[in-house]
Amino acid sequence: MDILTKCPKCQQQERIEKVLTAQSNQNVIFHCQTCGYEKRNIETKKG
Numbered sequence: 588m589d590i591l592t593k594c595p596k597c598q599q600q601e602r603i604e605k606v607l608t609a610q611s612n613q614n615v616i617f618h619c620q621t622c623g624y625e626k627r628n629i630e631t632k633k634g
C-alpha cells in the first residue's frame with residue numbers, strides 16, 4: 588500500500604515513508620528530495 592503525500596512547494600507526489608522522517612522526540616521532518624523543501628516540527632496531534 589502506497590500512501591502518497593504532496594510537497595507544498597513543488598507539488599511533487601512522493602511516498603510518505605520517503606519524505607517523512609520521524610524523530611525520537613516525536614517530531615516529524617518533511618523533506619522533499621525533488622526541490623529540497625524541508626519542514627521541521629510538523630505537529631502530529633493524536634487524541
Ligand SMILES: [Zn+2]
Pocket residue numbers: 594595596597598599619620621622623624
Ligand atoms: Zn518539493
